[in-house]
Amino acid sequence: xxxxxxxxxxxxxxxxxxxxxxxxxxxxxxxxxxxxxxxxxxxxxxxxxxxxxxxxxxxxxxxxxxxxxxxxxxxxxxxxxxxxxxxxxxxxxxxxxxxxxxxxxxxxxxxxxxxxxxxxxxxxxxxxxxxxxxxxxxxxxxxxxxxxxxxxxxxxxxxxxxxxxxxxxxxxxxxxxxxxxxxxxxxxxxxxxxxxxxxxxxxxxxxxxxxxxxxxxxxxxxxxxxxxxxxxxxxxxxxxxxxxxxxxxxxxxxxxxxxxxxxxxxxxxxxxxxxxxxxxxxxxxxxxxxxxxxxxxxxxxxxxxxxxxxxxxxxxxxxxxxxxxxxxxxxxxxxxxxxxxxxxxxxxxxxxxxxxxxxxxxxxxxxxxxxxxxxxxxxxxxxxxxxxxxxxxxxxxxxxxxxxxxxxxxxxxxxxxxxxxxxxxxxxxxxxx
Amino acid sequence: xxxxxxxxxxxxxxxxxxxxxxxxxxxxxxxxxxxxxxxxxxxxxxxxxxxxxxxxxxxxxxxxxxxxxxxxxxxxxxxxxxxxxxxxxxxxxxxxxxxxxxxxxxxxxxxxxxxxxxxxxxxxxxxxxxxxxxxxxxxxxxxxxxxxxxxxxxxxxxxxxxxxxxxxxxxxxxxxxxxxxxxxxxxxxxxxxxxxxxxxxxxxxxxxxxxxxxxxxxxxxxxxxxxxxxxxxxxxxxxxxxxxxxxxxxxxxxxxxxxxxxxxxxxxxxxxxxxxxxxxxxxxxxxxxxxxxxxxxxxxxxxxxxxxxxxxxxxxxxxxxxxxxxxxxxxxxxxxxxxxxxxxxxxxxxxxxxxxxxxxxxxxxxxxxxxxxxxxxxxxxxxxxxxxxxxxxxxxxxxxxxxxxxxxxxxxxxxxxxxxxxxxxxxxxxxxxxxxxxxxxxxxxxxxxxxxxxxxx
Numbered sequence: 001x002x003x004x005x006x007x008x009x010x011x012x013x014x015x016x017x018x019x020x021x022x023x024x025x026x027x028x029x030x031x032x033x034x035x036x037x038x039x040x041x042x043x044x045x046x047x048x049x050x051x052x053x054x055x056x057x058x059x060x061x062x063x064x065x066x067x068x069x070x071x072x073x074x075x076x077x078x079x080x081x082x083x084x085x086x087x088x089x090x091x092x093x094x095x096x097x098x099x100x101x102x103x104x105x106x107x108x109x110x111x112x113x114x115x116x117x118x119x120x121x122x123x124x125x126x127x128x129x130x131x132x133x134x135x136x137x138x139x140x141x142x143x144x145x146x147x148x149x150x151x152x153x154x155x156x157x158x159x160x161x162x163x164x165x166x167x168x169x170x171x172x173x174x175x176x177x178x179x180x181x182x183x184x185x186x187x188x189x190x191x192x193x194x195x196x197x198x199x200x201x202x203x204x205x206x207x208x209x210x211x212x213x214x215x216x217x218x219x220x221x222x223x224x225x226x227x228x229x230x231x232x233x234x235x236x237x238x239x240x241x242x243x244x245x246x247x248x249x250x251x252x253x254x255x256x257x258x259x260x261x262x263x264x265x266x267x268x269x270x271x272x273x274x275x276x277x278x279x280x281x282x283x284x285x286x287x288x289x290x291x292x293x294x295x296x297x298x299x300x301x302x303x304x305x306x307x308x309x310x311x312x313x314x315x316x317x318x319x320x321x322x323x324x325x326x327x328x329x330x331x332x333x334x335x336x337x338x339x340x341x342x343x344x345x346x347x348x349x350x351x352x353x354x355x356x357x358x359x360x361x362x363x364x365x366x367x368x369x370x371x372x373x374x375x376x377x378x379x380x381x382x383x384x385x386x387x388x389x390x391x392x393x394x395x396x397x398x399x400x401x402x403x404x405x406x407x408x409x410x411x412x413x414x415x416x417x418x419x420x421x422x423x424x425x426x427x428x429x430x431x432x433x
Numbered sequence: 434x435x436x437x438x439x440x441x442x443x444x445x446x447x448x449x450x451x452x453x454x455x456x457x458x459x460x461x462x463x464x465x466x467x468x469x470x471x472x473x474x475x476x477x478x479x480x481x482x483x484x485x486x487x488x489x490x491x492x493x494x495x496x497x498x499x500x501x502x503x504x505x506x507x508x509x510x511x512x513x514x515x516x517x518x519x520x521x522x523x524x525x526x527x528x529x530x531x532x533x534x535x536x537x538x539x540x541x542x543x544x545x546x547x548x549x550x551x552x553x554x555x556x557x558x559x560x561x562x563x564x565x566x567x568x569x570x571x572x573x574x575x576x577x578x579x580x581x582x583x584x585x586x587x588x589x590x591x592x593x594x595x596x597x598x599x600x601x602x603x604x605x606x607x608x609x610x611x612x613x614x615x616x617x618x619x620x621x622x623x624x625x626x627x628x629x630x631x632x633x634x635x636x637x638x639x640x641x642x643x644x645x646x647x648x649x650x651x652x653x654x655x656x657x658x659x660x661x662x663x664x665x666x667x668x669x670x671x672x673x674x675x676x677x678x679x680x681x682x683x684x685x686x687x688x689x690x691x692x693x694x695x696x697x698x699x700x701x702x703x704x705x706x707x708x709x710x711x712x713x714x715x716x717x718x719x720x721x722x723x724x725x726x727x728x729x730x731x732x733x734x735x736x737x738x739x740x741x742x743x744x745x746x747x748x749x750x751x752x753x754x755x756x757x758x759x760x761x762x763x764x765x766x767x768x769x770x771x772x773x774x775x776x777x778x779x780x781x782x783x784x785x786x787x788x789x790x791x792x793x794x795x796x797x798x799x800x801x802x803x804x805x806x807x808x809x810x811x812x813x814x815x816x817x818x819x820x821x822x823x824x825x826x827x828x829x830x831x832x833x834x835x836x837x838x839x840x841x842x843x844x845x846x847x848x849x850x851x852x853x854x855x856x857x858x859x860x861x862x863x864x865x866x867x868x869x870x871x872x873x874x875x876x877x878x879x880x881x882x883x884x885x886x887x888x889x890x
Binding site for chain 2: 030031033034035036037038039040041042043044055057058059060061062063064072075076078079080081108112128130166168169170171172173175211238241242243244246323357358360361362363365366367370371372374389390392393394398429430431433
């Protein structure tokens with residue numbers, strides 16, 4: 001690492017080396033049976049330089065000569081964007097708990113057992129269901145070092161439990177599933193299977209809704225599949241900088257319902273996406289993006305912040321290929337006061353949506369979502385009566401979330417990256433056949 | 434150690450272990466990317482990777498080890514075997530084929546990664562200027578990527594295959610805004626390594642930028658059922674998403690109900706419907722000679738004259754279903770085991786001209802261009818990048834982009850006209866089981882679907 005940095009220092013104004021290594025062990029079940037045990041070891045290094053004021057970048061997985069890496073960074077810097085920042089000098093990071101040695105100690109044997117326990121209750125409850133499950137543990141080490149004295153190093157662990165079931169009857173297919181992630185080992189398989197069993201129970205009957213304007217309760221998973229793609233794009237500093245975010249010029253204005261808030265928080269203890277600093281060594285912090293319906297901030301990395309004359313929110317993230325862009329760590333959508341049951345009780349005819357398929361394919365930038373209800377239920381006179389199919393739901397988040405009927409009082413983690421409550425909206429456009 | 438040396442070492446040790454099957458993949462790759470957001474080049478980079486994996490089948494269970502360092506290969510082979518043994522009681526089997534030892538030299542005129550960044554930038558700058566010259570345009574995004582990969586496959590039956598492949602993709606998006614409204618239109622293209630394939634697109638790019646501006650004023654479609662005509666790009670996405678994934682045997686082989694549903698010989702559409710997948714079709718992004726299990730590529734008729742006639746297999750699914758190998762096991766890189774994937778998937782050309790196809794439609798929707806698509810096997814959704822009303826046999830006013838959805842089984846039967854103008858779309862990438870985007874192509878002539886559900890107001 002230091003060798004690369006030293007070589008790079010000689011040909012550039014500033015340089016930064018980012019190294020990551022990980023070891024992952026997924027245990028995979030298919031068709032209700034244990035299928036494969038894997039081990040994935042990976043190591044990568046990337047180099048960013050600022051040379052003649054311009055950014056250069058090179059990355060490699062596996063072996064590479066330090067000299068070659070530096071040459072590539074120099075080559076790309078010829079065409080690089082003018083750097084609008086300096087690499088961060090040494091700074092203090094918050095203490096963020098993300099390492100649990102107990103995770104690394106979970107044996108493959110125990111992971112096999114956990115997988116069985118994810119599948120057994122589902123197979124017992126529902127004839128013909130075919131389940132896939134994955135139990136995985138991972139440990140990850142990140143090291144960052146730059147020529148301005150910035151240094152960071154952390155290690156973290158992650159553990160995941162997930163199960164999905166497919167039930168086919170004639171040409172009818174039902175998909176159910178749930179998963180959880182943490183830095184701790186997860187052993188409460190019942191918490192997961194109970195959620196899936198409830199999905200199976202609610203989907204036993206089928207029901208048809210009318211086409212037209214209907215009230216819809218988006219469950220936490222439904223919130224993610226319908227609203228999140230647009231929210232993530234609109235609140236990303238890059239989209240704002242481009243002028244392509246509908247809320248980009250509305251800082252300080254109320255855009256959403258006064259009960260609607262979103263935070264990004266990479267400092268949550270043992271959350272799988274948490275970290276003491278981002279991928280360019282800026283300290284992690286909690287950022288309010290939407291507070292009580294008002295646009296408060298956008299997510300920035302150093303370069304985007306420099307261009308926008310804003311501050312980095314510590315959201316620099318290396319995506320595929322390793323290039324830096326602002327990205328959320330853990331989205332937390334503020335909870336409200338309504339219980340799920342009360343929301344359902346109020347509705348004469350409406351829908352509960354758990355999964356909307358294809359919602360992210362529309363005009364995400366503009367806030368449109370339109371998708372087929374992959375898993376959702378009909379509400380009739382205050383009760384859930386069955387699963388709906390062949391139903392399209394469309395809307396625009398800037399209309400739908402401007403005034404919502406209610407927000408759920410309980411939040412649920414969806415994967416490791418989002419924690420959201422249910423949201424009850426009125427007047428969504430529903431087309432069914 | 435380089436991958437050739439590692440390959441020879443591994444070849445020497447494969448046979449001595451007690452396993453039903455062991456395979457190894459070794460890979461060296463390089464790639465470059467250029468992205469524009471707005472007027473300027475935002476980033477450019479070059480990346481490289483060296484790595485490999487070993488996969489072993491022991492008593493019906495799979496073990497898999499992937500790695501970046503090529504040292505101590507023996508330990509990795511042992512680890513994969515040990516993990517496989519630990520699965521115990523699995524039911525996996527594989528269909529074997531005669532061993533192949535071959536070095537395949539790809540028809541790569543130039544390794545696109547080696548083309549000077551300056552030359553790539555010059556072309557992309559031109560395209561970006563074309564977009565920005567259109568009045569009322571807010572901004573643009575351009576993503577260019579190329580890659581070159583040299584890879585070795587070897588197995589315990591004695592196969593040793595060296596292959597190489599190259600890939601070029603370009604995606605340009607024009608974004609128009611007005612009063613908080615945002616609309617975008619994109620163009621995606623690609624080629625198996627030929628940089629020239631993405632040259633000379635100035636007119637097409639001007640058109641997408643103009644359409645993005647026009648769309649701001651376009652009305653939204655009223656949701657409901659329509660007669661819908663799909664252009665070759667979107668019809669290609671449709672056949673990939675709606676039907677192609679269902680033809681992947683790994684979705685079907687362990688599921689008795691799905692096997693029943695997908696019994697070969699069943700009628701899936703009219704006698705005019707022929708659907709093909711095949712890596713043997715040359716010169717496309719999904720083309721190759723051997724798949725990632727060392728099986729020779731084929732051209733497979735999935736539907737012939739409306740009847741289900743074939744499906745896509747890996748060694749494992751072919752063994753389980755007792756069907757022919759099709760050469761469709763693919764891995765996006767050494768980090769993943771190969772799984773059943775599509776290659777080049779298309780609806781064969783029919784006889785109807787586009788003019789005749791729309792002539793008798795009183796009120797329908799013409800959908801063009803690709804925005805995305807996904808499937809849950811039975812149900813699919815796909816998004817059109819552009820949409821127009823069809824009124825009294827004529828293309829009429831522009832609409833906001835629409836999302837189409839439906840049930841694959843009824844929709845295939847509802848295709849009542851197939852055009853004579855097959856065109857392949859090389860701009861897509863396919864995602865499955867965390868492996869994305871895989872280079873594939875898909876295509877179709879114009880097709881007409883009756884009773885298609887459209888989301889809208």
